[in-house]
Structure formats: C-alpha cells, structure tokens
Amino acid sequence: MTTILLVDDEKLIQRSLEKTLLRAGYDVLTASDCKSGGEIFSQNADAVDIAVLDLNMPGFDGVPKNDAGLDLLNEIKKTKASLPVIILTAYDEVGKARDAVSSGASAFFVKGREQGLVELIQKTLKLDN
C-alpha cells in the first residue's frame, strides 16, 4: 500500500486531508511541523512513498516560518533523494512554485483545490515510477 507523509500545522486541514487520503486508499503518516515531520520520516523512510508538505508552518525550531516546508523537503531529500514531494500552500504564487520545483519538489498544490489532490498524488507517483 502507498504511504503518504502529510505535514501541515493547521490541525483541521491536516485531519480533513488525512481522511480524504485514507478514503482514497492510502496509508497516511501525519505531523504538524518540520521537527516532528522530519522525525516521523526518519523512522519510516523506507515506507514513505510520497510526502505532502505545507509550505508555511513551524520550522525545526518550532517557530512559524515562511517556506519551512522547503527546509523539510531538503532534509528529506538528503535521506531519500528520489522521494516525490508535493508542496501545499495557501498562496497562488508562481514565484513560490518555482522555488519549490528548484528545491526538488515534484509538484506545487494550492490549497482550496483539494478535489484534485488525490489525482495529483496518483499522477506524481505514476510519473516517478
């Protein structure tokens, strides 16, 4: 079964996305910040098939930080360079999307269009395989 690492500090969004992904048939590991996200990934690096990371959330020091998701992406890629990563954001900005892609993200997803997230995950996994 495909395992997704989902990291988002908005508790309700995290849980709602988790339920959507569970219902779609995925295993979901959740975390609320870079630190716990990094730890969960380290413990499950082999099992995780794809990561969905919020862009703005608490960083490794627990303090909310812009683009903290990219920091976590970098850390994850050090362990598993081939892991596909989708960056989630509330901001519909081309610049941020470019930053995410140049940091190694496979896709950039603007929150509010979740209906397409499951399809995006499927498509990303398919492309990577």
Place this chain on the structure above:
Amino acid sequence: MTNHIERQAKLLKASARAAKNITTILDPYELFQRTVDIICDEFGFYYAGVFLVDEARQYAVLKAGRGDAGKAMLREEHKLAIGGNSMIGASIANKKGRIALDVGEEAVFFENPHLPKTRSEMALPLIIGDEAIGALTVQSVEEAAFHEEDIDALQTMADQLAVAIQNSKLHRQEERRSRLLKAANRVGKETASILDLDQLLPQTVNIICEAYGLYYAGVFLLDEKGEYVVLRAGYGKAGKAMLEEGHKLRVGTDSMIGACVAMGEARIALDVGEERVHFKNPHLPHTRSEMALPLVYGGKTLGAVTIQSSEERAFGEDDITTLLTMAEHLAVAINNARLIDELKEAHNEILRNKVFEALTAASTEAIHWIGNKTLPISLTVSRLREELAADGKVDADSLKEDLDMIAESAAQIIQVKEQLIGAVREMKPRLVLLADAFQAAALQRGVSSETLKLSIAPEAAYVYADPTQLVRAFGNLLQNAVEAGAKTVRVDSRLGEERGVLEIRIEDDGAGMSREAQSKAWSPFFSQRGAAHHGLGLPAALHVISQSQGHMALVSEEGKGTTAALFMPQGRAVRAELKAEGVKSILLIDDNDDWSNLLSELLKGSTVKLTRSTDLKKLPAADLILVDENVADVSLDDVFAALAKAKLTAKTIVLASAINPENVTRYLREGVKDATVKPYSTNELNELLK
C-alpha cells in the same frame, strides 16, 4: 562811519551766532526751518526762506519759509526757475549774492502775493565746491535795508548753511545706509529660521515694506515649466487682491519682473513712466519707482522680488546694494524651504509605501487565515458528498468527527469576528480602577496571580476608558506575554511626563520578538505562535487604547522579553457623600483584591456594615449581597447554588469589571436582582445602593 562799523560788527556777530546754531542741526527739515527762524530772529528780518535745486537742476524748490507766508508757499510747492526772472533763480545761476534795495525798482524781482510788505531783498547762493545747491532769501519791510557790504557778512552765514546742508545730507545718507543694512540683516536673520514657504514669503514682504518704508513688495516664484513667474506673496491689500486673482507674469520682456527673471539681473525704474517694460498695475496706482531683484541660488533663477515706492527716484545706490544682499538671503531661505519640502515629500512617499506594504501584508495574512479556516469545511462537505454518492453508507463516527471539524472551523471564524467587531463596539468611557481591570483580565485569560505583579502608584490608580474594552485589551496583552513563555508579567503604572497622562508599562520575561516580528506585530492575522492563533490580540489592543485617546508602543528583545508601554488619560476619583438609603449591611462575595479594598474604603465612615467572604457554607445575613463576577477562589456556579440554597438570590447583585450581555442574561436567569458594572467611586456606589 562808526555806525557803519557797528552795523557790520553786529551783522557779523549775528551771522556767527546763526551759523553756530545752524551747523549743529543734522535733521534736514529741522535745519531748514530753524535756519529761517534764526535768521529772522537774529537780524530782525521780515522773511527768510531756503531753496534747494532739484535733481534736474531746472528749479529752486522752497524747502522752508518763515511764518504763515512760508507755510502757504510750501503748501503750494513754491519753486522758481533757475536763471529765470527771480532774485533766487538769478543768484543760483550766477552763484552770486544779489540785493534789491527797492524792490519796485528791481527788474528781476518776482511779485509775491504772500509777501506784500517786502521792500528789500537779498538772495544768497548756497555753494558747495563750485556748485550752487540752493539759495537763501532774506527780506525786509524797509526800503534800502541792505548794503553791498552786508552780502559778505551774510554770505559767510549762507556758506555755513551750505556746509550744514551738506553735512545733514551725508548724515542722512549714512543713517539711511545703516538702516538699510539693518533691514537687510533682519530679512536674512528672520527668513533663515523659517522653513515653510507659505510663512517665509509673506513674512519677507512684510519685513521689507516695514523696514524700508516702502509702498509695496511682492515675491514671485518661477513655475515648473519656467514660463511664468507666479505671485506667492504680496504686501497689504494690493498683494491680497493679486494673490486672489492668481497674478502671474510671463517670463520675458513684457514686465520688469518677467525681464528680471529672464535675464537673471536686477532691473530698476526710478520713474516707472519712463521704463518701457513696466507693467501698469491697477492695484498699485501710486507706484513711481520700482526695483525687480532676481532670486538666484546656485546659478539658477528661482523667481524675483518686486519692490515699489510711491516716490520718484526712490532708490539710490545704497538701496540697490542692500536690497540685492537681501534678495540673496531670501533666495537661500527659499532654497532651504524647498529642500525641506522635498525631504517631507520623500518622507511621505516612504510612509505611503510602508503603509501600503503593511496593508498588503495584513490583507495577505487575513486571506491566508480565512482560507485555512474555511478549507476544512469545504473539504469535509466535499468528502461527505462523495461518500454519500458512492455507496450511501456513512460511518457514524467519521460523520461525527467531520461535523465536529465543521463546527470547530465555524467557531474559530465566529471567534475572530468577535475579536474584530468587539474592538469597534461603541465605547462607554468611565473611571476605571486599573488594578481591577488587570485582575479581571488575568482571571479571564487564566493568568495566575503569581505571574501578574502589579505596582500602581496611588496617583496613577485610575484611567478613563471603556472598562469592557480595556479588560479585553489588557487580556490580549497578558495572553501574549504568557504564550511567549513569560513567568512574570510586571505592570507598573505611574504619572507620565505629559500632564494628565498615565504611563502603564506591561513588561514580561518571555521569548521576546525578532526585529522582523516586531515590524509585523501590529498587523492583523500575524502570529508567531502557529495556526491556532489569530494574530489579532495586539492590533485589537492598539485599537482599544487609541479609542481611549491613548497610544501604545512596543519594545522587545529576542530571548529577553517584551514591554508594552501604554499612555492613557488619567482618571480622577472624586469623593462625595455616601447615601446608603436603607442598606445597613452588605455581604461581599469576593477575594481580597484591589476592588474589594476600594469598596471597603468607600464605605468607611458610613453606617453600612460590610462583610467580605468566599466561604459559601456560611453566608451571613445581609440587606444586600454583592458578588464579584471574577472570584479566583470559588466558581460562580457554586456561588449561585449556595445563594439559591440560602434563598438569597433575589438580594444579589453580580458586579462585573467588563460587562458582557450574554453573562448578564445568564445571571438574571439565575434569579439575581441585577448584574452591573463595579462601582469605582462614591457616586457610582450611591447609584448602586439606590
């Protein structure tokens, strides 16, 4: 022979006395008038008069004359043509004294109706160097009153008079030069300190006109295109009228000012009728001399000053020199004022950009926040629809969780709405006991009494504010401090430097803020503490303090803590007579806090017995029971239960620091007599006890 010698000696003595008196007079008008009087008095003559040659050297103009005849002729501006048919005219033209012993026989004598008794006349030229500057006439009622020898005796006095006139003229010139220099210095000094053009230019024209005694002065500045010079300040009514008309002149040769600016050179018209380029101005009909001085700074012409006199040939070399100096000073002052204006404009531009940045940041934060809070609702609804559409079966637990998520998201949105709207609700300012407001805020936000340390000076115990809003603002600040990890929050209130203003410092030892965080701290929806926080506490507190006519500042250092400084209007409690009106005993259910101590103080000396307790097991009998809404030791539910059990609810009034309609409704439903705000003064207590 002896008589002749005696007469000569007498004339010489009188001449010497007159000369001695004349030479000490420096004021020209006094000099002329005193001269004619001295001559008539010393020699016993019927009339004496002083004439001076005009600038065109065409006429001898009467400057002083003895008695009524002299006054009448001065009024008529009496003048005689040089070289013409008069004793004076001929004397000046020939530079020689003349005598008419019997005026009826003198061919050149001019028959003067003001001096009908004249039978002898002597005209003596006033000579300086080789030039006759005027003449003196002395007249007698006696025929053949003068001898040829008398001419020499009186000519000595006339020569002394000529020297005195010259001295007076030099003195006058010196005095005028000094006055002009002082005026130029005054313009330079006074204008240098004025940095606002709208103040500088009117002030300058006033100084110029007052110091130089001029008819009019105006300042023109070049417009942006360099096509026109626009009047920016004008003296008196004429100036006001021209300013209202938006008076401007084209740069070029159509006007003196236009030509002056075009060429960057001063232009002077000593008789404006002769100046080809002079602009006939209906507002200034009396102008007879005009100067246009360019205002040049750093090689660039900024405009020009027009200076006008109602006298012909009013400006001499000295005036031109000092006025040019004044114009240079003014050009420097105008340039300085413009630099300041440019700096102000640059500052405003920066401020506008900063405000725009702040608004953009705040809007972005707000949009982000709203998106995050509404997203779970749309997500959950969407998922539920899919589940229902797929198999029609819904997991009850999952459904309950989804509904909870929708409810929580909605609750958070409502909470933010309350925070946003709460601060802009109508303000009802009144006297507020600071300590009570802080204690109520701390209790509402779960800040312990060990954390909150109050240090309030007696004279800084009250503020003037809406208590409900104030408790909300204090609560936000205390909550921020505690969430930043503060172990202690110190509140210090004292009289500030500004009269009637309290300085309230709220200092915590929490995590503090970075410079970047401080720059965003006032923006709504900015929070350092994660998604669960709205980031509205500080902006809402600022709003409340501003509405209370106060202001607020923030100082923070990362790792050391944050201090919020509030500057608020001081409240003053007025002592009045207590009117208990039938209430003899009060039971107060409250802690030993600042407000309960104040109530005890207000009742001191009255017949009302106050008992304070939080022991709900033993409620003593009382006419009135007061319950503090914020009691740390016991819960309000327990208080209501105990009161109901003792059948005391109907005698109870719940007192709140910050009144809340929902709470009031709840208390009234419990059956209490009333729920209202805590009294902070005798008058308020009287109202409560009515």
